[in-house]
Amino acid sequence: MARSTTFKYTVTVVNPGSGNKYYLDGILIPYVTLFPGCTYEFNQDDSSNGTHPLRFATQADAAGSSEYTTGVTTTGTPGSATAWTKIEVTSSTPFVLYFYCTSHSGMGGEINIPPNMTIPGDRALQAGGESPATSNIDYLTISTTGNATKFGDLIVASFDGINCVGGTTRAFFGGGAQPSGWSDRVMAVNFASKGNCSDFNNLTEARRDVTATGNSIKGIFAGGSNPSNNTVNTIQQFVQSSLGNCIDFGDLTLSVKRCAPSQSPTRGLIAGGDKTPAGTSDSIDLITFNTQGNATDFGNLTAAIEYLSGNSNSTRGLFAGGYSGGLSNVISYVTIASASNATDFGDLTQARQGLNGASNTTRCVFMGGQAPSTVNTIDYVTIGSTGNAQDFGDLTYTATAGGGGNSNGHGGLA
Numbered sequence: 578m579a580r581s582t583t584f585k586y587t588v589t590v591v592n593p594g595s596g597n598k599y600y601l602d603g604i605l606i607p608y609v610t611l612f613p614g615c616t617y618e619f620n621q622d623d624s625s626n627g628t629h630p631l632r633f634a635t636q637a638d639a640a641g642s643s644e645y646t647t648g649v650t651t652t653g654t655p656g657s658a659t660a661w662t663k664i665e666v667t668s669s670t671p672f673v674l675y676f677y678c679t680s681h682s683g684m685g686g687e688i689n690i691p692p693n694m695t696i697p698g699d700r701a702l703q704a705g706g707e708s709p710a711t712s713n714i715d716y717l718t719i720s721t722t723g724n725a726t727k728f729g730d731l732i733v734a735s736f737d738g739i740n741c742v743g744g745t746t747r748a749f750f751g752g753g754a755q756p757s758g759w760s761d762r763v764m765a766v767n768f769a770s771k772g773n774c775s776d777f778n779n780l781t782e783a784r785r786d787v788t789a790t791g792n793s794i795k796g797i798f799a800g801g802s803n804p805s806n807n808t809v810n811t812i813q814q815f816v817q818s819s820l821g822n823c824i825d826f827g828d829l830t831l832s833v834k835r836c837a838p839s840q841s842p843t844r845g846l847i848a849g850g851d852k853t854p855a856g857t858s859d860s861i862d863l864i865t866f867n868t869q870g871n872a873t874d875f876g877n878l879t880a881a882i883e884y885l886s887g888n889s890n891s892t893r894g895l896f897a898g899g900y901s902g903g904l905s906n907v908i909s910y911v912t913i914a915s916a917s918n919a920t921d922f923g924d925l926t927q928a929r930q931g932l933n934g935a936s937n938t939t940r941c942v943f944m945g946g947q948a949p950s951t952v953n954t955i956d957y958v959t960i961g962s963t964g965n966a967q968d969f970g971d972l973t974y975t976a977t978a979g980g981g982g983n984s985n986g987h988g989g990l991a
Contacts, residue, residue, distance in 0.1 A: 583616045584793070585842060587867070590625040590684070599631065599676065599684050602843070603867025604794045606818050608687040609676070610745045611666045618663045619676070627656030630679045633664060637675045638682045645674055666690060700768050701935035701984040702728060702748050703944045705735035706976030707951075710756065714766065714774070715944075715972050717955070719937040719984060724970040725944075725955065729773040732764050733757075738785035738834075742796035743935070743984050744817045749777060751798050752784035759783035759804040763815070763823070778822045781813050786834035790845035791817070792866050797826065799847050799864075799872075800833045808832040808853050812864065812872065827871040829862050837887030837934070839894025841913045843867065846875060848896050848919075851883040857901060858883075863916065876918040879909045888934035888941050888984075889913060890960050895941050897925055897934065897956075897966075904928035904948060908958065908966065923965040926956050931977035935984040936960065942969055947977040 586601045586609075598605050601619075611617055619631050633649060636642040648667060653660030664670075670690055677685035703725065704714040712734040715725040731739075731750060739753030739760075751763040761783040764774035780787075780798060787801035799812045810833065814826040829847060836850035836858075848861040859881040862872035878896060885899030896919065897908040906928035909919035925932075925943060932946030943956045943966065953975045956966035 583618060585618045585620060587623070587843075588619050588621050588626060588631060589623045590629050597629070597678075597681060597684050599629075599678070599686070602792065602794050604816060606686060606794055606816065608689055608818060610689050610793075611664070611670075612745075613666050613668045613670065613690065616663060616665045618661050621653070621655040621660040621662065622658055624656045626660065628680055629684065630655050631662050631676055631685070632679050633662075633674050633676055633688070635671055635674060637687070638677045638685070639675075639679075644679075645671070699937045699984065701942055701944070702741065702743075702766070702768070703933055703935075703972060703976065704731055704741065704748075704750055705739045705753060706931075706945060706974075707737050710734040711974060711976065713974050713976075715974070716771070717942070717970070719935065719940050719942055719957075722957070722969050725972045727973055728771045729766060731774050732762070732776065733760075735760070738787065738801065740787050740789035740798070741933075742789045742791040742798070742817075744791065744796065745793045747817065749789075749796050749815075749817070750774065751780055751789060752787040752801060754785045759785050759802075778815055778820060780823050781811070781825065782809075784809075786851075788834075788836040788838050788847050788850070790838035790840045790847070790864075792840065792842050792845075794818070795866050797845055797864065797866070798823065799862075800829055800836055800850065802834050802853075808834050808851065814869070826869050827864070829872045830874060831858065831860065833858050833860075835883040835885075837885045837896050837899075839887045839889035839896070839911070839913060841889065841891050844913055846887075846889075846894055846911070846913065847872065848887060848894075849878050849882045849885050849899065857881040861911065861919070875916045876911065878919045879907065879921060880905075884930035886932045886934040886943055886946075888936040890936060890938050890941075893960050895922060895934070895936075895958070895960060897941075897943050898929050898932045898946060900930040904930055910963070922963045923958065925966045926968055927952070927954065929954075929977075933976075937984060945972055945976040951975040951977045
């Protein structure tokens with residue numbers, strides 16, 4: 578299915594102590610994964626880019642090779658407004674490229690372009706859940722209605738409160754309640770091929786009912802409850818290309834669990850949730866991925882609610898279902914770039930809580946949940962058009978209570 582998909586990186590130049598380096602969206606990363614069928618814009622507006630034009634080559638720093646120019650366009654002067662280098666990736670683009678500075682060596686990194694890979698954002702995963710506890714991972718192709726297929730297994734069964742960061746090439750499942758107790762484990766699986774999870778890193782503290790978001794570089798786990806069953810407000814972060822454990826990012830505006838995420842390439846939203854012992858929340862918090870610090874107020878949902886689901890494309894964030902004195906079928910939405918309250922979007926096919934969301938550039942799917950018995954239902958909506966959800970198909974198993982789901986390049990990256 579042909580789609581026009583553009584990803585944007587904000588480029589800055591920073592000296593971390595070993596000479597100037599390109600930072601992408603505020604992060605120093607050794608490699609970037611790009612996908613055929615997509616266009617990537619490396620924005621050099623920031624003043625730190627002056628005298629550091631970014632280009633592409635088939636060898637690091639273009640050593641022994643000429644600049645790679647196929648499908649590449651540039652505009653402006655680095656360090657001034659409207660300066661960028663753009664590359665259109667096709668099936669003919671080399672599998673390995675390098676981004677580099679034409680004036681100074683050692684500033685760039687490697688670009689990997691996996692062959693025979695779907696455009697990011699079209700494969701959704703649903704993992705774990707209770708009734709009963711399971712290690713199952715299902716997958717589906719968001720652009721094609723139909724039943725889900727078995728993908729693989731988590732390392733250990735998770736029966737409640739696990740959640741998922743959907744990166745460009747991998748999904749990261751973190752936290753949750755396992756037979757041995759609250760978990761601090763983060764597990765990873767590659768989207769490209771079916772298989773089981775492997776260990777990736779650890780949270781700063783074991784968490785249940787944590788909320789996950791992120792972009793192509795950074796993963797975020799926010800809120801949840803700790804092993805003492807106290808609700809917390811802490812936000813943790815990790816770099817998807819590194820095996821290092823999570824570190825502190827900042828704090829939410831309140832201690833909350835069982836929330837829902839939406840995201841754009843630069844912003845993450847954390848909505849609703851349980852403020853135990855203070856009841857449910859209608860708050861929407863905002864974090865900026867490349868700026869470490871505390872969340873700020875974005876707006877409010879249409880009602881205070883927990884156990885809801887969410888996801889997004891790069892423009893619009895959706896929140897669906899949940900529990901607020903009863904099961905909800907309400908879908909609401911916000912425009913991620915503009916702080917505001919949520920607006921009614923439509924209704925799910927059935928009221929339920931504990932469902933999970935995933936999205937591509939045009940569709941959002943809502944998987945599983947409790948209605949009030951545990952179900953394997955999958956609904957979908959077209960993100961750009963308000964209206965009620967339609968039937969998509971079924972999971973291979975029934976799942977509820979936060980069995981994390983997300984898509985590669987999830988919503989906010991497309």
